[in-house]
Amino acid sequence: MTVLETPTATGEGRVSAPPAHPRPDGQDQYTIGEVADWTGLSAHTLRWYERIGLTPHIDRSHTGQRRFSNRDLDWLAFVGKLRRTGMPVADMVRYAELAREGDHTREQRRELLESTRRDVRARIAELQGTLAVLDYKIDFYAGARRAPERA
Secondary structure (H helix, E strand, O other), X not given: OOHHHOOEEOOOOOEEOOOXXXXXXXXXXXXXXXHHHHHOOOHHHHHHHHXXXXXXXXXXXXXXXXXXXXXXXXXXXXXXXHHHHOOOHHHHHHHHHHHHHOHHHHHXXXXXXXXXXXXXXXXXXXXHHHHHHHHHXXXXXXXXXXXXXXX
């Protein structure tokens, strides 16, 4: 299973298939504008990703326009997940470089993802503590609002 074939985690530890692509393989030539619309990333960001090596080489048309494939869309979806983890761009680029180097880098990629997972779990724990404080304060104010009604 490659990075691009990794299923998406859902609610209770289950996995679901990735969303269907707009076009079938073989007919999957997307302009940068279409990819921007589909991913929510700006064309500027997509060009930057390519320039820094975060995306693989993007094919070009005979006129030099970028032509993205479904595989490129899968990769961008994965990069989006990495961004949401808070992974530094340098680490994402390193991961992309390792992925391009081949199977012999699997252990290094796993270690990088495990480190990111530890960071995410620590942030989740911190946010749960923050949520508990917010819940306490909300309950406090809700109780204070009800108290005069009892009098």
